[in-house]
Amino acid sequence: DTEVTQTPKHLVMGMTNKKSLKCEQHMGHRAMYWYKQKAKKPPELMFVYSYEKLSINESVPSRFSPECPNSSLLNLHLHALQPEDSALYLCASSHHYPGLAGDSYEQYFGPGTRLTVT
Amino acid sequence: ILNVEQSPQSLHVQEGDSTNFTCSFPSSNFYALHWYRWETAKSPEALFVMTLNGDEKKKGRISATLNTKEGYSYLYIKGSQPEDSATYLCAFVDYGQNFVFGPGTRLSVLP
Numbered sequence: 001d002t003e004v005t006q007t008p009k010h011l012v013m014g015m016t017n018k019k020s021l022k023c024e025q026h027m028g029h030r031a032m033y034w035y036k037q038k039a040k041k042p043p044e045l046m047f048v049y050s051y052e053k054l055s056i057n058e059s060v061p062s063r064f065s066p067e068c069p070n071s072s073l074l075n076l077h078l079h080a081l082q083p084e085d086s087a088l089y090l091c092a093s094s095h096h097y098p099g100l101a102g103d104s105y106e107q108y109f110g111p112g113t114r115l116t117v118t
Numbered sequence: 119i120l121n122v123e124q125s126p127q128s129l130h131v132q133e134g135d136s137t138n139f140t141c142s143f144p145s146s147n148f149y150a151l152h153w154y155r156w157e158t159a160k161s162p163e164a165l166f167v168m169t170l171n172g173d174e175k176k177k178g179r180i181s182a183t184l185n186t187k188e189g190y191s192y193l194y195i196k197g198s199q200p201e202d203s204a205t206y207l208c209a210f211v212d213y214g215q216n217f218v219f220g221p222g223t224r225l226s227v228l229p
Contacts, residue, residue, distance in 0.1 A: 004161070042207055042219035043162070056215070090162070098215045104150030106164030 004110035006091050012116045013081065021076040021113045023091030031055075031097030032074040033107065034066060035090040043090055049074060050097045081117045088112045120144060122210045124220040131198050132228055138194045139223040141208030145189035150211040153182055153193055156222070157204040165193075165206075198227040 004025045013019050023032065031050050035043035048056035049068040057066075063085075065077040074091055092107040123142045131137050143151065153165040166175040171186040179196045195202055205222040 042221050044219075045217050048215075048217075092162075098149075104152070104167050104169055104211055106152065106167050107154075107162075108164070109154075109161040111161050 004091055004093055004108050006089075006110035006113050008113055009111065010114045010116075012118060013078065014118055015081060015083070017081075018077070018079045020078065021089055021091075021115075023074040023076075023093075023110055024072055025093040025108070026072055027093065027108065028071075029093035029095055029108070030071060031094045031105070032068060033092040033094075033097075034074070034076055035092065037088040037090055037112070047076075048097055055097060078115075081115075083117050086116045088114050120210060120212065120216055120218045122208065122218050122220040124206075124208060124223050126223060127221070128224040128226070130226045130228060133198060133200060135198050135227075136194065136196045137198055137225070138192050139206060139225075141191045141193070141210075141220050143189050143191075143208070143210040143220075144212070145187060147212040147214070148186045148189075148210075149213050149215070151184055151186075151191050152209040152211070153191070154207045154209065154219075155204045156207060162207065195225075198225075200227045200229050203227045 007022045034046040037043040046060045047066045052068045063080050067075040090112045091110040094105040094107045125140050150169045152167050154162040156162040166182045168184040173184040175182050181194045184191045205224045207222045208220045
């Protein structure tokens with residue numbers, strides 16, 4: 001199974017709502033990532049978890065709160081978002097982060113959650 | 119801020135043509151360079167991960183080269199097919215494990 005799944009596929013939320021995005025993989029990967037992608041732009045890294053610990057937080061506002069309950073699951077909790085947070089949120093996983101002994105591992109991406117904040 | 123550039127921004131070729139794109143990245147503090155293909159309505163898919171200067175990798179009709187000293191990588195597609203139509207993204211990784219995607223090259227292969 002080389003699939004990364006993400007739910008929901010689409011989400012519309014108001015600025016006062018609280019919602020969560022979910023990502024799951026069963027490839028035994030120990031690194032998981034959240035990206036934000038705006039139209040016609042490349043994905044921007046938000047968070048990296050390595051062995052269920054937060055390794056990278058790219059200065060993301062606190063209204064985005066990541067959680068990694070176990071090695072297969074990654075959540076992104078959303079609260080008090082702004083309309084400019086509307087984007088495609090992609091999850092990815094890889095064997096390790098960073099690479100071991102100079103290696104770097106390809107990332108496997110999920111299909112994304114299209115988020116609209118009204 | 120790490121500057122990762124790709125050229126051209128978009129490209130239209132006829133079926134059967136060979137083509138290539140460029141990814142430019144900082145030549146200092148290099149750790150790895152990734153290439154991904156992103157088809158519309160699908161997930162980005164890894165093509166290559168390259169770590170050594172002079173690396174050449176090949177997957178079917180697609181190949182890539184890496185020059186870390188001058189800070190560029192080329193992606194080549196031989197005999198383009200309509201199913202090659204996608205956005206091709208490179209991603210630069212430095213020793214601080216910063217992971218930055220380039221803006222992508224959008225390829226359209228016309229039958």
